[in-house]
Amino acid sequence: MLSKKIGAIGALLVSATMLAGCAGGGSNGDDGDGTGTVKMVAWPGPEGDAMKKVVDAYNAGQGKEDDITVDLVLLSRQDTFSKETALMSSKSSEVDIYWTASYNVGQFSPSLEPLDDIDTSNYFPVATEGLTYNDKLYALPLDVSNHFLLYRQDLIDGLLNDPAAVEEYKAISADVLGEEREPADPQEWDLDDFKAMSAYFSTSTNPDSPTQYGTILQAKNLLYNTMIWNDVLWGYGGNWAEDGTATLDSEEGKKAVQLYADIYTNKWTSPDSAQAEFPETQAALQSGNVAFAMQWSAAFAALNDPEQSPDVAGKIAIAPVPGGQTHVHALSVSLNKYSKNKAAAKTLLSYLATTDAMTAYAEAGGIPAMPDVLSANESLNPAFGKVSESISDYGYSEPVFPKTFQAYSAIAEALSGAWVGQTPVDEAVKNANESLQELLD
Amino acid sequence: MAQTLAHRKKNAAALLLSVPLVVFALVFVAYPLASGIATAFTSKSLLDPTEAFNGVDNFVSIFAKPAFLNAAGFTALFAAVVVACEMVLGFGLALLFDRKFPGKKLFFTLTLLPIMIAPALLGIMFRLLLNEDIGAIPALLQSVGLSVSLFSPSSVIPLLVVLDILQWTPFTFLIIYAGLQSFPRELLEASSVDGAHFFRQLWHIVLPVLKPVLFAAFFLRAIDAIRTFDVIYVLTAGGPGTTTTTLSIYIYKVAFEQGDFGKAAAASLVVLICLLPFVPFIVKRIASTGMEGK
Numbered sequence: 261m262l263s264k265k266i267g268a269i270g271a272l273l274v275s276a277t278m279l280a281g282c283a284g285g286g287s288n289g290d291d292g293d294g295t296g297t298v299k300m301v302a303w304p305g306p307e308g309d310a311m312k313k314v315v316d317a318y319n320a321g322q323g324k325e326d327d328i329t330v331d332l333v334l335l336s337r338q339d340t341f342s343k344e345t346a347l348m349s350s351k352s353s354e355v356d357i358y359w360t361a362s363y364n365v366g367q368f369s370p371s372l373e374p375l376d377d378i379d380t381s382n383y384f385p386v387a388t389e390g391l392t393y394n395d396k397l398y399a400l401p402l403d404v405s406n407h408f409l410l411y412r413q414d415l416i417d418g419l420l421n422d423p424a425a426v427e428e429y430k431a432i433s434a435d436v437l438g439e440e441r442e443p444a445d446p447q448e449w450d451l452d453d454f455k456a457m458s459a460y461f462s463t464s465t466n467p468d469s470p471t472q473y474g475t476i477l478q479a480k481n482l483l484y485n486t487m488i489w490n491d492v493l494w495g496y497g498g499n500w501a502e503d504g505t506a507t508l509d510s511e512e513g514k515k516a517v518q519l520y521a522d523i524y525t526n527k528w529t530s531p532d533s534a535q536a537e538f539p540e541t542q543a544a545l546q547s548g549n550v551a552f553a554m555q556w557s558a559a560f561a562a563l564n565d566p567e568q569s570p571d572v573a574g575k576i577a578i579a580p581v582p583g584g585q586t587h588v589h590a591l592s593v594s595l596n597k598y599s600k601n602k603a604a605a606k607t608l609l610s611y612l613a614t615t616d617a618m619t620a621y622a623e624a625g626g627i628p629a630m631p632d633v634l635s636a637n638e639s640l641n642p643a644f645g646k647v648s649e650s651i652s653d654y655g656y657s658e659p660v661f662p663k664t665f666q667a668y669s670a671i672a673e674a675l676s677g678a679w680v681g682q683t684p685v686d687e688a689v690k691n692a693n694e695s696l697q698e699l700l701d
Numbered sequence: 702m703a704q705t706l707a708h709r710k711k712n713a714a715a716l717l718l719s720v721p722l723v724v725f726a727l728v729f730v731a732y733p734l735a736s737g738i739a740t741a742f743t744s745k746s747l748l749d750p751t752e753a754f755n756g757v758d759n760f761v762s763i764f765a766k767p768a769f770l771n772a773a774g775f776t777a778l779f780a781a782v783v784v785a786c787e788m789v790l791g792f793g794l795a796l797l798f799d800r801k802f803p804g805k806k807l808f809f810t811l812t813l814l815p816i817m818i819a820p821a822l823l824g825i826m827f828r829l830l831l832n833e834d835i836g837a838i839p840a841l842l843q844s845v846g847l848s849v850s851l852f853s854p855s856s857v858i859p860l861l862v863v864l865d866i867l868q869w870t871p872f873t874f875l876i877i878y879a880g881l882q883s884f885p886r887e888l889l890e891a892s893s894v895d896g897a898h899f900f901r902q903l904w905h906i907v908l909p910v911l912k913p914v915l916f917a918a919f920f921l922r923a924i925d926a927i928r929t930f931d932v933i934y935v936l937t938a939g940g941p942g943t944t945t946t947t948l949s950i951y952i953y954k955v956a957f958e959q960g961d962f963g964k965a966a967a968a969s970l971v972v973l974i975c976l977l978p979f980v981p982f983i984v985k986r987i988a989s990t991g992m993e994g995k
Contacts, residue, residue, distance in 0.1 A: 345960060349747065367747050367748065480941075481937070481943075483958070531853035532851070534854050540832065669958040677941045680853075
């Protein structure tokens with residue numbers, strides 16, 4: 261009886277192992293005949309919604325001439341990259357065009373087809389640079405994202421025009437920075453101004469402050485929050501690495517973490533900002549509880565929309581990130597190396613690289629990565645001009661290497677405790693540096 | 702001869718009827734398990750899809766840094782606290798509902814509502830409800846002069862514990878309540894005649910009789926609590942730092958953020974191996990009453 265049981269279990273495991281051995285595989289895809297259905301993935305939200313309108317227009321017009329129909333699939337915003345990761349790991353041909361981004365294109369590159377034969381002259385150079393790995397372009401920029409300082413113009417004007425408030429600010433800045441400072445226009449802030457202003461507009465330091473907190477930090481353990489913190493690091497003159505050696509434990513790296521920790525522990529940002537990201541920052545600005553914040557470019561239009569932000573619409577102004585450096589990344593579209601219909605997919609991608617397609621994308625609510633399209637469509641979104649100017653003048657992209665995506669996550673994991681004063685700064689930057697070095701090696 | 706033929710027919714029928722179960726076990730249990738075990742010994746990742754055999758490298762890599770053990774420690778502590786609270790509260794609720802009172806059906810339905818909400822949705826709901834700037838709960842507390850920051854590092858773990866208890870106490874309550882409905886009432890009546898008071902009855906009669914039900918509830922909740930992912934991931938993503946990283950979040954991040962499927966499979970295998978010895982122990986206790994007298 262026992263031997264029968266053992267035999268049955270053995271047969272089960274052998275069968276399972278054989279089944280496992282049969283799985284996977286997959287060829288290197290097929291060009292196809294250049295027509296038919298192209299399946300494309302996007303994530304829901306403003307970018308996916310805008311893309312859907314572009315795709316609908318293509319299917320109704322140019323697509324008929326090309327004999328191509330685009331099937332756009334919107335996945336969950338949170339899980340799009342996870343699902344694509346699973347598809348890539350199985351070398352699936354289910355999707356022809358993947359939804360990618362500057363921060364994961366290096367990681368995804370083994371499953372993507374280079375796009376070097378598509379004209380990219382209309383894009384911001386920094387956007388295509390961020391999608392180039394080992395001298396090969398693996399994605400076309402679609403929607404460009406960067407950061408700004410979004411601030412309450414009325415509150416800053418109130419400070420600048422009130423001599424008593426100016427004196428109070430000077431006293432607070434002397435206390436916070438060790439040197440007295442005049443209040444400056446946000447267009448000219450450096451990171452010390454940002455720190456002193458955070459203190460001035462917080463009731464913990466200035467009981468007469470019109471807002472409870474000066475700012476809100478996006479300090480959740482999230483890779484996107486690393487991108488915002490990077491602005492501080494770059495603003496102090498730091499970088500992730502030099503010549504392949506991680507430099508997060510530099511003086512600039514420590515200063516950048518210490519700035520966050522000082523703001524958090526002095527209650528110049530809400531204690532809840534330990535778990536804050538884009539929506540929490542938006543809520544803090546909309547509620548009028550903070551005076552300014554470093555925030556994503558996509559936030560500006562909603563904050564000045566009276567329907568979405570009745571308390572602050574018309575009072576929010578936009579300025580460069582203090583320190584004068586902004587991370588730039590592009591959401592992008594890439595060709596699946598294992599697609600069975602590559603030729604048709606390339607035809608669609610070539611169409612998306614035209615100014616006509618990206619103008620339609622801008623009209624549908626997106627922020628295309630083409631300076632000429634942004635300049636020509638400022639009437640659609642008042643931030644377009646600023647986006648174009650800031651990306652051209654002081655945008656940077658982090659180093660692209662196979663594990664860039666992991667690096668963002670690893671840095672957030674190592675530093676987010678220190679951002680909120682939970683972990684000593686030196687220990688956190690040491691751990692972050694070690695993690696980054698492992699990923700660079 | 703006829704008896705042998707009947708016996709063979711019976712065996713053939715038994716084999717035929719077991720085919721769906723065997724197919725199910727092969728496709729949904731054995732294959733994923735074998736595939737996972739095989740992957741744990743390879744370098745399979747997004748950057749290296751070759752699945753080259755790398756021996757025990759993934760296991761060494763897991764234990765080389767404190768992240769895995771920290772996640773295991775937090776998971777064990779979190780699971781122990783929430784399951785203990787949910788068992789006690791679920792049992793208390795079951796006793797409360799095991800009597801007649803006005804509006805019992807309505808309250809019963811309301812009590813069960815939390816388990817009908819998807820955990821990820823519950824996380825999103827509470828992210829909104831507890832938001833300091835736009836959330837209803839902080840606004841309510843502020844109106845009575847209380848100001849709390851529930852997402853601060855010192856409050857976030859108790860918050861996660863409370864949310865888990867809120868969602869899953871109804872589950873333990875439901876199982877224990879179902880057990881109470883089949884409880885032989887004559888035992889209580891007899892003990893009452895003998896002068897046993899409520900707590901004596903509870904300790905010496907109700908708890909021993911309900912033991913298999915309690916173990917079943919404990920087992921199911923413990924397994925689920927050890928796998929906790931959704932609510933914590935939505936609210937904290939495992940932070941600040943790795944303070945609230947559970948094993949599931951650790952494995953998810955290794956697989957889908959680091960793209961290291963070999964290491965993620967190895968971590969899953971370690972968790973499975975650590976949990977396996979508890980299964981026969983618990984199953985024995987769940988089945989103990991059912992087996993008695995058979």
